[in-house]
Amino acid sequence: MENILVQKYGGTSMGSIEKIRHIAEMIISFKKQNEHMVVVVSAMAGETDRLIALTKSITEMPALKEYDSIFATGEQVSAALLAMTLQSMRYNAESYLGFQVGIRTDAAHSKAKILSIDTQKIYTELDKGKIVIIGGCQGISPEGNITTLGRGGSDLTAVAVAAALGAKACEIYTDVSGIFTADPRICSDARKIEKISYEEMLEMASTGAKVLERRSVACAMNHSVRLYVRSSFEQGQGTLVCEEDPTMENILVSGITHDKKESRISVRGDLGVKGGVANLFSHIADKNIVVDMIVQNIPDEEAKSSISFTVPKEDRIQAVQIVKDLYKDAHVTWNDSISKISIIGAGMRTHAGVAATMFDILAKENIDIKMISTSEIKVSCVIEEKYTELAVRLLHEGFQLAKKKS
């Protein structure tokens, strides 16, 4: 089936009946230009908070299966409300839940992975001329339980559905007009990026850009889904995330990101026991804790080895416990007041000295770098949290991101 457009509308876009009506009108205007439309929706803004408050009043540690069953209702309601709204405007629309369009996931409740999507049901409904509305962020486990996909899960649903259907594009409608060179709340002169490669977007999402979650970008990259990020409240092309093209190589740094959501854990001691650090990180992975940066120094003959790594703040207590259980004699410290600042650019592949420039800019203001991690197109530095905004502005200015580039 050709000419399928997948769109996703976030919680703020679905925040009230009036906004849902506005979204319905947008969808209708797109339907006039596109033969087949699939729309993925998030829960109405505020709904998730309401449900969290309900569960928290019972227990701080709910069984994740029950948690998922509760949270999936947010998207269930908003999808049906949007379908009703389109129907009331005399358009043929119908809402479906994850399990109804065969979105099969693993059983990792609250952060499940999509395993497969049964496209036949969607094709059949599109073939009848229907606008297919899908409740985002949810699927069904092999045991037949409702799962949710975690943060950014509705984006992931949209991208995965677009990939499975071979859609011509996947458009993510949100409350910002695209991806910016830095957080506009920090850099008032941050510039909207017209086009960015999957790899760069993946690095930006992994290092703190909040608009897209990294799994959605990875899924788009793996299946070459043309991904647009746009505002549902204003006109504009937004940002296109796509394959890298030659013009992108000229851009040294595409964007600056920051991330205050991680904690650093440092371990010093005899880490060679029990399979060494590989064993440590496999224990941490078993608990579904995502480790971001890892820095290990090479121990000399005398000294004990030491390793530092970062994990999401909310997983820090659990991760420290795992370390202590494994290395009873090791010295474990942690720091929740850190921030990770990153510069991302495909141009780094062909231009030397970008990292050095970054260190230089930070050093000039006496911002101490505590950890460094690099990839082909990214340099990340962990600094003290209080310097976050200062560092972002310095780097944004230093790499001349506000200016229009040729």
Add this chain to the structure above:
Amino acid sequence: MENILVQKYGGTSMGSIEKIRHIAEMIISFKKQNEHMVVVVSAMAGETDRLIALTKSITEMPALKEYDSIFATGEQVSAALLAMTLQSMRYNAESYLGFQVGIRTDAAHSKAKILSIDTQKIYTELDKGKIVIIGGCQGISPEGNITTLGRGGSDLTAVAVAAALGAKACEIYTDVSGIFTADPRICSDARKIEKISYEEMLEMASTGAKVLERRSVACAMNHSVRLYVRSSFEQGQGTLVCEEDPTMENILVSGITHDKKESRISVRGDLGVKGGVANLFSHIADKNIVVDMIVQNIPDEEAKSSISFTVPKEDRIQAVQIVKDLYKDAHVTWNDSISKISIIGAGMRTHAGVAATMFDILAKENIDIKMISTSEIKVSCVIEEKYTELAVRLLHEGFQLAKKKS
């Protein structure tokens, strides 16, 4: 599997986190006495109203499939909250949605009928020692869409599950302590009934007793499910609904019911055309409108025939339209200000003159009877709505229901 107890907790019992905790404690005390527990829950009180308000702000006539998808979330949330609460008290409990325990229904959205229940899943979970919590009032249609069962649907789920599992009893926990001889808000001396036959309960539910809905009673009767109605807020045996036994025959009238929810439609004209009245009522049934009383007079040679029938008030507009479409020349009138007063008692089978006594009691106070309908164990009279409370009190006193009977 033996020794299974099915319980159902209504919306007011689940009205807040505190009340859910209280229900969880009740369930635990029952679990200690019963090997296997299945609990069916309604949505938290107020939740359904909130969801109705949401849909009404979009359209007065939502597609019923979307409506069902929204309303089923109420039970989805309350079931998971109860499971979480039991888990937080260290009990092994898990929540399931209708489709997850194979509650298959027809596709009559918003008032679906249960076709079958796949007991295997429930048996398997009970076998593991789990308290099985089921979101009430919902199932899945042959097309794989979520359906809801309509008013009293959670009771129906409980009774149907109890029947399918061969449970030793089904206990309906509500905000009243049982079935009364008349509405206690009208008759302050109304008496709680200890034991009532399925047939009588069916007539009471059909004629206005609100505690149990008639489909639940019919299902219990068809499968000989011992049904208890009790308060979740106070101790007590409540009312047992069961097979008729010899002692019940001595009771002339078991209860008085009233129903203000119907409208009367009268048609006068040449109704012989187009298949006659059978055709009329099949057209009405096609729209899922339930006709209650039907009174037809026998036309003499000259006069045209006339028929009167009652339908739920909310279906009156549609029913009148059906009549007008079928009989273009007929004279159609309707009255929304009517009330149906009924006396029910298994003893009527063996005692003559009960109906006459009822007419006499009403006539003495000049209450005009507009329609009469009788069954083996029931007499119903349609009267003017304004006389409802007066008539109930007169009959309750006239048939000496407040007094203790031997």
